Amino acid sequence: xxxxxxxxxxxxxxxxxxxxxIQQEREAEMEGKRLLKEREAxxxxxxxxxxxxxxxxxxxxxxxxxxxAEVARLERIRDGKVEEVWKEWKDNFERNNPRWSx
Numbered sequence: 001x002x003x004x005x006x007x008x009x010x011x012x013x014x015x016x017x018x019x020x021x022i023q024q025e026r027e028a029e030m031e032g033k034r035l036l037k038e039r040e041a042x043x044x045x046x047x048x049x050x051x052x053x054x055x056x057x058x059x060x061x062x063x064x065x066x067x068x069a070e071v072a073r074l075e076r077i078r079d080g081k082v083e084e085v086w087k088e089w090k091d092n093f094e095r096n097n098p099r100w101s102x
Contacts, residue, residue, distance in 0.1 A: 002010075016022045076085050094100070 016026075073085055
């Protein structure tokens with residue numbers, strides 16, 4: 001013997017199975033979920049690309065700064081300040097490599 005709840009559930013299931021509007025609604029909902037997942041993936045990929053571009057820009061800026069420092073160093077050597085450049089290099093080396101300066 002079926003309970004009223006089971007009968008109502010079965011009627012609802014039959015209606016859903018045979019009613020094309022309910023099927024279309026289900027399909028539209030599934031399509032919406034799929035599109036949402038695609039959009040989330042696009043946003044995530046864009047974020048990764050932007051992060052990569054930012055990292056590239058920072059690396060480029062670092063290289064430009066290094067090149068600028070090298071040009072300044074070479075200009076001081078050209079201007080005859082070789083001992084000043086040598087002392088600066090030696091001080092930096094000793095500060096960055098304390099084991100070598102002992």
